[in-house]
Amino acid sequence: MMRLLFATAATLALSACNQADAPAAAAQSASVTETAPATMPVGDRVLLWGDTHVHSINSIDAFSSGTANADIDSAYRFARGIPVIFPRTGQKVQIDRPLDFLVMADHAVGLAVSSRIAANDPSIMEYPIAQRLRELLTEEGGRALTTAAMGQSNLTEEERAAFMRDMRSDEVMAGSWQGQIDAAERHNRPGEFTALIGWEWTFAPALRNMHRVVFTNAGGDVASQFLPLANYQTEGPEDLYAYFEQTRTRTGADFVAIPHNSNLSEGRMFELTDKNGDPFDAAYAELRNAWEPVVEITQYKGSSETHPALSPNDEFADFELRNMLLTGVPTDPLGGSYLRSALLRGMAEQSRIGVNPFQYGIIGASDSHTGFSSQEESNFLGKLGEDYLPKDRLGPDAVNIIFPSAQMSASGLAGVWADRNDRQSIFDAFRRREVYGTSGPRMSLRLFAGYGFAASDVERRDFAHHGYRMGVPMGGNLLPANGRVPQLAIRAVKDPEGANLDRVQVVKGWIGTDGEMHERIYNVAWSAGRSLRTDGSLPDVGNTVDLATARYTNSIGAAELATLWTDPDFDPAERAFYYVRVIEIPTPRHHLFDALALGIDPASIDITPTIQERAWSSPVWYNP
Template sequence: MKYCTPSIALTFAATLFGSGFAAAQTVMDGGGALDPAKLEGLFPARAYSPYAGRNFPDRPFFGDTHLHTEISMDAGAAGARLSPADAYQFAKGKELTASSGQQARLSRPLDFLVVADHSDNMGFFPKLLAGDPSMLADPTGRKWYNLIQSGQGAEAAMDIVTQFAAGTFPDALMLAPDTPAYKSTWEDIIDAAEEANDPGIFTAFIGYEWTSLVAPGSNMHRNIIYRDGGDVARQVLPYTTQAPYGSNNPRDLWDWMENYEAKTGGDILAIAHNGNLSNGIMFPVIESFDGKPVDLAYAQTRAKWEPLYENTQMKGDGEAHPFLSPNDEFANFETWDKGNLNVSAAKTPEMLQYEYSREALKNGILLQDKLGVNPYKFGVIGSTDSHTGLATASEDNFFGKVSSMEPSAERTSTVFMKTDIATIMEWEVGAAGLASVWATDNTREAIFDAMARRETYATTGTRLTIRFFGAWDFAAADALSRTPAQIGYTKGVPMGTDLGPRAGDGAPTFLVAALKDPIGANLDRVQIVKGWVDATGKTQEKVFDVVWSDAETRQPASDGKVPAVGSTVDVKAATFTNDIGAPELITVWTDPEFDPALRAFYYARVLEIPTPRWPAYDAVFYDLALAEDVRVELQERGYTSPIWYEPQG
C-alpha cells in the first residue's frame, strides 16, 4: 500500500473540503478551541439550522390532573385498594394488579400525574377498613364497615357520598385537618409524590381535590395543584369544606390560596371540575349560589386562581350541549344531563347555560363588557376523575370510574347510580380524558407554568397533537411549513392568550395543525369555534369546518356543513381501520365574519374518525349481547384553549 506524503494529504484535504475546511481552521484559537471573536461576520445572521435558538415549547406532555386512590373515602368504599404510590407507578408505565385482582398496564406511560384525593376526611377510610374501634363505635360507621366486608362496597360508597352531600355525615367519623390521622395521611400523599417525581422523565405533582357540594349535591369541586415540592406544601394543611376548618364556597377557597402563597412563597392553582353536574351554579352570571353578586372582585379573583377548566372526564363531556348549540351536530357527545352529582335533584333546561364551557366563555365576554374583567378567561384540560388509582382513559383499556366497575361481564348492564330522579347505567360512564400541556420540559415548574399561562388542550383520551395560533398576517403558505410552531410563535400567539392589537384593516388569521395519535385513529376534521357578544348584547356562537380529510369527495353542503366522514368500525369485532380520514391536517383560516368592534374568542376542536367505544371491547372480550341503547361507537376529540380578541381602546 502506498501512502500520501503530508503535503499531498493536505492538498487533497483542501481540495475535498474546500473553503469550508479552511474556514473551520480560522475560527480556532491557538489551543484548538472555538474563538468567538473569529466567528463575527463569518456566517449569516440567520442560522442554517431551523431549530437553532429555539426556546418555545416543542412537545405536548400528556397527563391526568384528577385521580383518586384508596385514600378518598368514596373510592376506598367502592373497592379501591391502590395507594398514591401505586397510582404514580402505574402512570409511569408499571404493570400493576388492580383492586379487582386483574393485571393492568397503560399502552404508554403518562408524562405527569396529580393524585387528587379528597381533602375532606383524609385518613377516614383506612381507619374504617382496618376496623378501628373509634369508627365501629358509631352505628353508621359499623353499617358501612359491614357493607364493605360483605362485598357491598358500592352501596356503602353511595351512602357515604349522599350523606356527605346532604351534610348528614356523622361528626364522630369526620377527621379534622388538625388530627394526627389526617396529618399523617397528607404526609403520605406528599411523600408518594416526592418519591415518584423524576424531573425530565416524569412529573408527580402534589395536589388534592377540594370537594365542595352545595346541597342537595351540586358539584363545585376544584382540583388544587402545587408547583411546589414537599418542603413548601407541607407548611399548610389542605383546605376542606368542614367548618370551622373550611367552607364549601369557592370565594373562601381563593382566600385560602392567597394565604397559602403569602405564608409559604409557593405557587398553586385551581382547576374547576367539569360543571355539567352543578345544576346551574358552576358559572354564575348575576349572583353565585351564596347570593353574593358576581362583581368585579369575584371576576378578578376567579380569573387569578382558576386559569384552567376540566372540559371532559368520565362523568360526561363539558364543552357543549345540544340544547345550547342546536346547530352544532357534534355537541351531543358523552352528555350527562340527568341531574346533579348524586342525582338528588333533576336537571332543568335553564340550568344548562351555567354548566358548559362554551357558554361560560360567551358569558365571560358579557361580564367583561359589564365589569371590565372576564372571570371565565380559562384554558381547558381533560382528566379522568377515576376512583381506582388507575389513570386509564383509553376505550380498549378502561378500568372503570370506581373499582367496583373494573372489567367484568356484568358492567355493561349494571346500574351505576339510581335515585327517584334518574338512573345512570355503568355503560354511560366515559373513558376520558387527558390533559395536554405545551411545556419546555417535563418538570413541575415547566408544566405548572404552562398551565398557568393556559397553553393547554383537552382530549377525550386520545393523544393527538394540536397546535393553534392566532395572528393578523398568517398566509396560506404558512400551512405548508414542516415547522408550523416556528411560524406560529414568530408571527402570532399560541392558544390560551390574547391576540394583540389589530394591524391594519384585516381580520384575524389562525394557524391550526393536528397530528393523529401514533397508535390511534385518523383525523376527520378540524373546526374553529367562535363565540362573541353582538351589538345588542346577546351571546352568539358559530362552528366553522376549516380543514377536513378527503376534501376532494367531501364538499360542504348548501348550509356550509361538511358531510360525515363515514365509519370503518366493526362493532362485532371491536375494530376499525384507518382507510378513511387523514393522519394530519393543517390550514390557515381567516374569520370571514369579523367585526373589529366586538370582543370574541376562538378555539379549535379536532375530531377523529369513528372508533369503538369501550362497551364494544367488553362485548368481544366477554362474548356479550349488548342492549340496544348501549353506545358502542364514538368520535374522540380534542379541544384547545381559546385565543381571545380584544378591540382596541
C-alpha cells in the same frame, strides 16, 4: 338572547380541503396528509400528556369498594408505565403508554381516613372513634365505613360528634396530607415523570357539583407547611381563593384550581353571582380569572363543552352527555353548566365590569376512582373497582350505581405545551393556558393566532417557532386588530396509535354590537372525498367500524390536517373567542367490546356503539 348560526360556504373561502372542486383559496391555505405524518415540530416547547384528576383508596368514595381500588403508590406506578396489580381481581394491568405527569386528586374531606383505619395506622387508631370505624369495616365492609365517613346514619349522635372532632382535626389531616406528599416525592422524576401535589375541593351545595381539583407548583418541603382546604371549611369558591392568597403569602406555594363536571351543577358552576347571591364585580372576576385558568371539559362522568339545547346548530354537540345532579337525577340543560356558554358569559361580564371571570383554558382528565388513569375505549378499567369487569357493566349482573360505566366513556387527557417536564414548567403552562383536552387519544394540536401569517406557514418545519414569533399560542390574547383580520394557524396530527382525523373546526363566540351573545361553527379542514355544502356543513366522513368484531380501519380520514384560517365575519368592534375542535373518524365505544365479549347483541343496548373522539384547544381571545 343567544343566536346560533352556521357559516355558509361563501364565508368559508379559507376552509381547508384537498378536493379538486373546492374553492381555490381553500386549496391554497390547506395541508392534508393521508399517510402517517413525520414527527410534528414543537419549537421550543414539548408536548406532555397527563391526568390531573385521579383518586386512590385515600378518597372516601373510592374506598366504598373496600380495597378493590388501588393505593396511591400503585396509582403512580401505573401512570409511570409500570405493571401493577388490580386489587379486586389480582391480575396484572399496565398502561400502554406512560403518562408524563399526574395529579393524585384525593378528596380533602376525609382524606386517607378510611385507608389509614384499614391499615391499622397506630397514629389514627389511638382515637376511639377510629376503633369504632374499624369495627364497621370488619363487620360490614368498606361501604359502611364510607357511609359513616360521609356523615350518613350508621353512627350514633355521640359517635358522629367524635368523628367530626377527631377525624377532621388538624392532627389527623396533617398525617394524611403528609402521606400524599411523601408519595408524590417518591415518584417525582423531573425530566421523566412529574408528580404534582394536589387534592380535590369537593364543594356541592344541594348536590350541585361545584368541585375543583387543586394542584400546586410546590415541592414536598413547602407543601408540608400547609393543609389542604376541605369543602366543609368553606361556603363558596371565594373562600378557596382567599385560602390560596393567604397560603401563597405565608409559604410561597402557588396554586391552580380546575372546575370539573359543570354538567352536574344544574347551572351553578358558571352562574353570575357570588356565594352571597350578588352580581360579580371586578375584584371577584379578577380572583376567579387568576386562580382558575383552566376548566375540565371532559371526563368519565360526561362532557361539559355544550349541549344540543344550547347549541342546536352544532352537529357534534351531542357528545357523551350526562346532564344531571350528583345523585343521578336529570336536570334541564342550563348555560351555567357548560363551558361554551360560560366563555360567552365571561365576555359579556367583561363588557359590563371590565374583567372576564371565565377566561378558561381547556383540558381533559379522567376522574378515575380505581387509582388507574384509563383512557382507552378498548381497555377501559372502569370508574370504580366494582365496575371493572364487563359483567359489572352490562347484562343481568350489572352493578347498579349512580354513574353506570356503560354510560361513561374512557375520557380524558390533558395535553400541555411546556418548557420542560417538571412541576414549575407544567404549572406555568396551565397558568398561561397553553394546554388542551382530548377525550382520550393523544392527538397533537397546535394553534397560533395573529395577523401576519402566510398560507405556506402551516407547512413550515419550524411551525411552532414561527408561530410564537408571529402570534400567540392557544390560551393567549390577540393584540388589537388595527385594521387587520385575525388568522388562526392550525396543525393537528392523529394519535400515532389511534384513528385518523375526520375534520378540524373553529368554534367562534362573540358579543355583538347589540350586546347579544352569538356562536358559530366553521369547518376549516377535512379529509379527502368531501366538499362543503352550501350551508357550510360537511358530509359525514364515513364509518369503518365492524360491529361484529369491534374493529375499524384507517382507510378513511387523514393522518394530519393543517390550515391557515382567516375569520370571514370579523368585526373589530366585537369581543370574541376562538377555539379549535378536532374530530376523529368513528371508532368502537368501550361498551361494544364488553357486549361482544359477553355475547350480548349491541343493538339491544340503547347507546351508540361508536364514538368520534376529539380534542379541544384552549381558546384565544380578541378584545376591541
